[in-house]
Amino acid sequence: MKQRFHFFATCPRGLEAVLSDELQQLGAEEVAATDGGVAFRGDWALMMTANLHSRIASRILWSLLEKPYRSEDDIYRAARALDWPELFSVERTIKVAVTGIGCKLRSLDFVALKVKDAICDAFRAAVDARPSVDTVAPDMRIHVFLTEKMLTLYLDTSGDALFKRGYRRETGEAPLRENLAAGILRLTGWQPGEPLLDPMCGSGTFLIEAALIARGIAPGGKRSFAFERYPQFDADAWARVKEAALAKERPVESISIYGSDDNAAMLSICRTNLAAAGVADCVELSRADALERSAPAEQGVLVCNPPYGIRLEEQESLAVLYPLLGHALKQRFAGWRAYYFTGDLRLAKLIRLAASKRTVLFNGGLECRLFEYRMVAGSNRKPA
Structure with missing residues (x-):
């Protein structure tokens, strides 16, 4: 048509x-x-x-x-x-x-x-x-x-929402929607081949979306769509669109996407999801505390969706965590661009680093921020 x-x-x-x-x-x-x-x-x-x-x-x-x-x-x-x-x-x-x-x-x-x-x-x-x-x-x-x-x-024309890629087998608590993760990756300016690290990877949404981008894999390749049920649906034209998408896929040349988590069960879920998406060979996973994780390269992009505090005790523990995250960035990630996506707006103050950019985003109805920190040694630390 x-x-x-x-x-x-x-x-x-x-x-x-x-x-x-x-x-x-x-x-x-x-x-x-x-x-x-x-x-x-x-x-x-x-x-x-x-x-x-x-x-x-x-x-x-x-x-x-x-x-x-x-x-x-x-x-x-x-x-x-x-x-x-x-x-x-x-x-x-x-x-x-x-x-x-x-x-x-x-x-x-x-x-x-x-x-x-x-x-x-x-x-x-x-x-x-x-x-x-x-x-x-x-x-x-x-x-x-x-x-x-x-x-x-x-x-x-879509049917199920497009963030339902068809690869997610297991999730943790409140997983980040796939299209929001892909949009955040786009906002960071990350490009395939540039080192990317998620030090709190959870079920692996950032890692999988980055690997799909790096491989040139169409995100909707594992699912069906409502337009396929229309009377005017042209199956031959649709086959040509899918064939063109397959022709654009690329093999993984070298691993530059890294993920870690301190929870062994979450790492197991992440591996399952990576395999279901067909990108397990694109990502290097390890078990590590985000506060102790070292940078896998001299420069790159760190992207992270830390937990939001709902209960009082969670808010108190996060208030302790945020300055430690800032210290870890300062000590181990000079030369990196770090991005934290959170609905806890206290992070900006408590991390004690000067954000170079703050982008307003919404996770459903929850107003959130994507904070950017450009880690140049000696230039980001705020006074206590």
Whole structure:
């Protein structure tokens, strides 16, 4: 399908700029970032390519209509006017999700019900049957976005969120989402071949995403997508997109990605996930305390997602840990760029180092920071 369509790629807040760059590199047109995602235009092949290759997007949504509204009935009529049976078959299960910014209507749940009714009424009129609703694992996800005066209806081309790469076998507590980890790696400026270390690697999300980048492996290569269930799906075109992706994969030349953790059980989980992703030979793992870990090279990038303190005793132990982390960086990582991603904003003060950059990011609804420390001997230490 050479016709150009309007799409919207959602992403964790704070990653809109790097997602814009990524989509442009994939060939997207009319790229425009907004809060929570990036609008763009492209043909069907680009939509498939974005789903397969985007490391940062959460979903690729196909924009079906955008028009003003004043009431729930306006929304029903707009949704009812679409030719839903042309978009997917009545056997497909559906789910309608509604979000709004500045919307004055009383209930977003009621809007979801009206859109669901419009879809079912369209199918009844066309084929004398209606699709079933599945709120857990639907075949088709319909997204409704409302501002104060405008309605946008989307059909989700991704299905499961794109951070579900298909490689994660086990997790620890509150694992970092894969697309957020990939976006953070992009923000650090790290490039394949440059030494990379995660000294608190946990289940290995940073390490796996870095290894996939280094190998040129498409992040969506181990999963399926909702667009494969569309009536207009072109299996031959999709096969060509996947073949082109496989042709870009590279063998590992030398290991420059390192991970460590002081928890043997977490290292075992990390090894399982690395193997499932097909990149176990790209990463060197070791058991080590982050405070005692030495730099594996003279310079490189250290990236880390330290634990967040929820309970009081955890906050107290972290208040002790942060200055020790700063001391370890100063003693062992001169020449490195260090990045700490955390929802505990006390780190900036307690680590007693001068951050060269602070980037606001969101992990779900939690406001976080990515702190950058450029470790040049003798220049970063703050007075006690």
